[in-house]
Amino acid sequence: MKTAVIGEDDAGVITYNAALVALLNHYGAVPRACRPYRAKTKGKIERPFRYIRQDFFLARSFRNIDDINARFDAWRSEVANPRIHATTGRVVDEAFAEELPHLKPLPAVPYSAVLTVERRVSHEGMVSVDGNHYSVPDTTRKRVVEVQNLTSEIRIFEDGALIAAHPVLEGRNRRRVDPAHRKTVPPQRPVPQATGVPRRSLAFYDAVGRRLAEGSRP
Known part of the structure; x- marks a missing residue:
């Protein structure tokens, strides 16, 4: 093997x-x-x-x-x-x-074995590990990331940098989304409603003013 x-x-x-x-x-x-x-x-x-x-x-x-x-x-x-x-x-x-x-006694410190595997990021920004799905930040650039599956924690790396850490989910087909991984959508500014009055040039209003002035003469 x-x-x-x-x-x-x-x-x-x-x-x-x-x-x-x-x-x-x-x-x-x-x-x-x-x-x-x-x-x-x-x-x-x-x-x-x-x-x-x-x-x-x-x-x-x-x-x-x-x-x-x-x-x-x-x-x-x-x-x-x-x-x-x-x-x-x-x-x-x-x-x-x-x-x-x-038999020889066991070492005082247990052996730390961390297995790193590659996983593909889905279009929803999730990574599948042991039948469950964990989120990555929306800012993740690469579609393939490195995952360390520890006893109690899932760690996700991009280019060697830690970008996400999740507690291990029990069972299968479960999802965990860290709210910090999702961008907040800014509130949209209200669109001004039309008043129904058409826009006209300054020349038009100048002509209207002159006519009104002429009509007010004795």
Whole structure:
């Protein structure tokens, strides 16, 4: 996968994904690629994820990330870890208790992984992220912007500058429009109403004045 291995040269030296290397460096580990199409090694890595996907996620629905974490913790302590492992024949909790003293402690600061993706701005000035829509300012020039999807916040960038920040919406097909992103329409000045009197030249009124003056003489 390109998320792990970028390539391999003729000497067999593997180039790993820089984001993966940064993650492993944070936790004091190094990557080791499995040989392609070798089920003996790849299966050991992939099988636990298949077990979690089928036994925990299948036929369940969740309200939000906190609900997932709480129910996963209960499933792990009540179902997954007390079971007898089909391959080793041992109780998972007991095997983990033996391994625990040999494991390295986690770093004091958690790893901060921020994934930036490109998203297209709609004609309504909205950006779609995980099935929901978030507004960008009317002054946004580009039609493609960068989006960072954090745990509790959506950040939108244009040319590296932050132009919008929204709390993450729960569910799907929801919209959030920041009022500051929309231009206010200035009130229109009232159009003067016509009085019905036609406009005439100054010469016309001068002639009318002379006639009135002549008619007033004795």
